[in-house]
Amino acid sequence: MPSVDRAGPPLVGGPEAGGGLPEPARRLPEPPRNRTGAPGLRKEELHGSVSDPVLDTMNFLNEVTHRYPDAVSFAPGRPYDGFFDTEDVFRHLRRYLDHLAAEGAGPEQVRSAIFQYGPTAGQIRELVADSLRKDEGIDVPPASVVVTVGCQEAMFLAVRALISGPDDVLLVSSPCYVGITGAARLLDVEVGAVEEGEKGFDCAALEAAILAERARGRRPRAFYVIPDHSNPSGTSMTLPARQELLDLAERHDILILEDSPYRMVSPGEQLPTLKSLDREHRVVHLGSYSKTLFPGTRVGFVVADQPVVDEAGNTGLLADELARIKSMLTVNTSPVSQAVTAGMLLSVDGRTSELNTRTAAYYGDAMRVTLRELDRRFPEDERGALGIGWNEPAGGFFLAVNVPFRADNAALERSAEEFGVIWTPMSYFYPQGGGESSLRLSVSYLSHEEIVDGVDRLARFVRAQTHRSG
C-alpha cells in the first residue's frame, strides 16, 4: 500500500530503494522449474490478497512514475523531510536512554530495555498516553494503549479483533484509505462502503448502510473514518457531524475506528478528535507518528479503552486483546524504534504540536499554493462550462479534483507521457466502485515551484483531455 498513500518512497526512492512494492511480474530468462517440468507455484493458488486489484493499480502507478521520472508527481503522500536532521536520531535515542537512567534504571536495565524483546503492548505507553493528553485532550490510561508497527499494524489488530466470523462486516468511509481495506483483505473480511457526500461523512448514509447490512443478516461491527483532512478526499467532519456519529455508534452498537494522522501537521486550530468526545467507549483511536515525528521509526499506536467482559465475568480492556493478537503477529514493536520515538516525545515534553509548527505551516503553504494555482489556471467563470471543480481542504496532504472525463489508468498514462504530470485516480480508493471522474492530488512533498509547474501541466492535460472526450 505504500506508494500512493502514507508511504511514498517508491515514487521517489531512497539511496538503496528499488521501489516500495515489488515491480510487476516479469519474465525471467529461465524460470526454475521442478522435476515435473511444472512451475513451482501458480499465483491463483496463493491467497487472494496478493491478487487484489488495488495492488495492481499501485503497481501501475509505480511503473508510470518510474517510466516518467521527469514528470511532476502529485501522487505520493510522502512527508517532507527538509526540517529533519539525520543526527536527530542519535540525539533522540540518547535522550531516552538518559531518561531511563534518570528514572532509576541501572546500566544493565538500560541495556535490557534496548537489547531485549519488550513487552508486547509496548514499553513507551506512558509517554504515548501523556502526549495524547497534552496534544489532543485524549485522557486514557496507559494500559489502553498498544504500541504498534505503524498505524497499519494498528488497523490490522483492530480489524482482526472485531471481526470474528463471516457475518461480521467492517464499514468504511468511501473513498477510503487503502491501508484499512488492505488489512481487511488479508483477513478475507467483507468491507461495506459508506459513500461520502460532497462535504465528507454523511451520517444518514452510515445509518442506511448499517440497516442494510443488518437486513442482509450481517453484523456491522465498526466504521472506519479519517475525520480530519481525509486521505484521499481531503474532507473533514464538522463538529455536529462528529457528535452525530458518536450518537449513531452508541445507538447502533458499533465501534468507530478513528484514524487521524494529519491533524498535528495541519495549520490552525483543529476540531476535537472523536476520541476526545467519546463518553461511551465507542471510539478506537488509531495513531501514527509517521507525519508528526517521522516515518522511519515505524511506530504507531492504538487506543482501545473499551471494557471486554469474558464468560466468567472478568473485565479487561480491548487493548489487552489487541496485544494478544500482536503477540502472534510481530511479538512486539522494536525497542530501538520505540526508544527513538520516546526520545523525540521527551524532547517536547509530549507536545508533538510543538515539533510540527514549521511542518504544519509548510504543508499549509503547499495546499494554499496548489489551490491558488488551480484558481489561476481554471478561472471561476470557466469552471462550470469545463465541468471541473475541487474541494478546498484546510489542512492535510490531499485534495480531490473532479474532471469531466474518466480519470483512469489510460488518462493517467497520457497525462504522464504527454504532459509530464502524475496524479492518483480517485477510483483506486473506492472499495465498491465510484470516483471515476475524480483524481487525488497530494501536495506534501513538492516545492512551490514544482506545484506551480505541476498545476500548469495538469491544467493543460485537463483541457486537452476534456477536448478529446467532448
Added chain:
Amino acid sequence: MPSVDRAGPPLVGGPEAGGGLPEPARRLPEPPRNRTGAPGLRKEELHGSVSDPVLDTMNFLNEVTHRYPDAVSFAPGRPYDGFFDTEDVFRHLRRYLDHLAAEGAGPEQVRSAIFQYGPTAGQIRELVADSLRKDEGIDVPPASVVVTVGCQEAMFLAVRALISGPDDVLLVSSPCYVGITGAARLLDVEVGAVEEGEKGFDCAALEAAILAERARGRRPRAFYVIPDHSNPSGTSMTLPARQELLDLAERHDILILEDSPYRMVSPGEQLPTLKSLDREHRVVHLGSYSKTLFPGTRVGFVVADQPVVDEAGNTGLLADELARIKSMLTVNTSPVSQAVTAGMLLSVDGRTSELNTRTAAYYGDAMRVTLRELDRRFPEDERGALGIGWNEPAGGFFLAVNVPFRADNAALERSAEEFGVIWTPMSYFYPQGGGESSLRLSVSYLSHEEIVDGVDRLARFVRAQTHRSG
C-alpha cells in the same frame, strides 16, 4: 507468544516492562457500561484467536513467574545480553550511515534512508543475502529476500500467502513453536500436527499426514519445522533426514518452512540448512536476527525464491507476493531498525558467526552444565526406576525432560511454590494434544550457579511429585 518462547521479557522484565502479554482479565472497580447497561464488548464476540488456549497457558506461566519472583526459572527463551554494550547501537547506526555515504549517497539521501518509509521488501536485502551466503552457504538473489518485523512477521506472511482457502492445511512438526501456530490461528488456518519421534523429525509421519489430509479432501501446502536444536524439544534433524524431507516435499509438491534461529548461537559445526540443500525451490527460509544480533531491532527476514507464475504467464518470485502482503500488514520494517541491523552485519562483513563465537560458547556451556547437573541429580542407574529421562541437545536453548507424572499447570504451580523452580509444560507446544509427561527447560539466560541451584530444586520437585503420584 513472547513469554516462553523466543521472547522472554515478561518473565524477567525491563525497566518499564509490566510484562509481555497483558495480565489476565481482572475485575475493574466499576466497569464502564453503555446506556443500555450492558458491558461494551463480550470476549466471545471477538475473534477466536484472542481466546486461544495457548495464550491462557502463557498467561498462567507469566502469572506464576510474577507470583514467585525468587524461583529459578527455566521458562524464558531469552537471549543472554551480557556481551552486549548499549553503545553498540549508536556505533552500528553510524556505521550504516557511513556505509551509505561511502557508497555514494549524499546527505539528503542518507537522511531519506533513515527518515522516510522504505521499500516494502526492505532496504538491506543485499546485506542479508550477502550474510546468508557467507554464514550459511545459502546463495539467493537479494530480490528473494523480504526484511520483516522479526521472524514472527515472516511466518505470518508465508502462512498468509500459501493458505488460500478452507481446504488448505499447514502441517507443523509437533511439539511446535507457538509462533507458527499463533500466526495460523490469526488466519483461522487449520494446522495438522506431525509428531516428532524420540530423535525428532520423522519422515514417515509427515508422509502419512500428507496422505491422510489428502484423503480428507484437504490440500497440505507447507510443513513447518526447526531442523536445528528445535524449540521446544531441542532435537535436530540428521543429514539423511534433511535430504529425505526435501525429496518428500518435491514428491508431494509441498513447501517447507524452515525456521532456524539457533544455529549460529550453538557451539561447533552445524549441519547444512535445508535451504542450502534445496535444489528445487522447495524451502522457504524464515530468518531471525534476534539470537545472532539482538532482539531489540525486531528485524528478521524470509527467503522465498520460488517462482510464481500468473495467469498471463509472467513469472515473479514468491518474495514479491510476500512483500505485497507485508504492504497491508506493516508497510515496511523500520528503516532505523534496519540501519542498526545493517551496521552490525557490516561490522563483521556479513559473518554473524564471528559475532557469536562467545555467545555460542556461553549457551553451549549452559547446556553442558544443565546436562551434567541432571546426570548428577538423577544417577543413570536410578532413572529407569524413577521413570525420568531427557535428551541431550548439542546446541540451542532448550531440552526436553520426561517425567513420570502429569507436567501440567497444577504441577507447575506446586513446583514454583514449594520448590522454587519454574519450567514450561511441554503440552503447551502440542497443537493437537500430547506431551503431558514432559517439560521444557530453557538454559539460555541463567548463570551456572542458578542452573546448579535450579536443577537441584527441580530434582527435589520431581522426586516429591513422583512419590505423590505413585
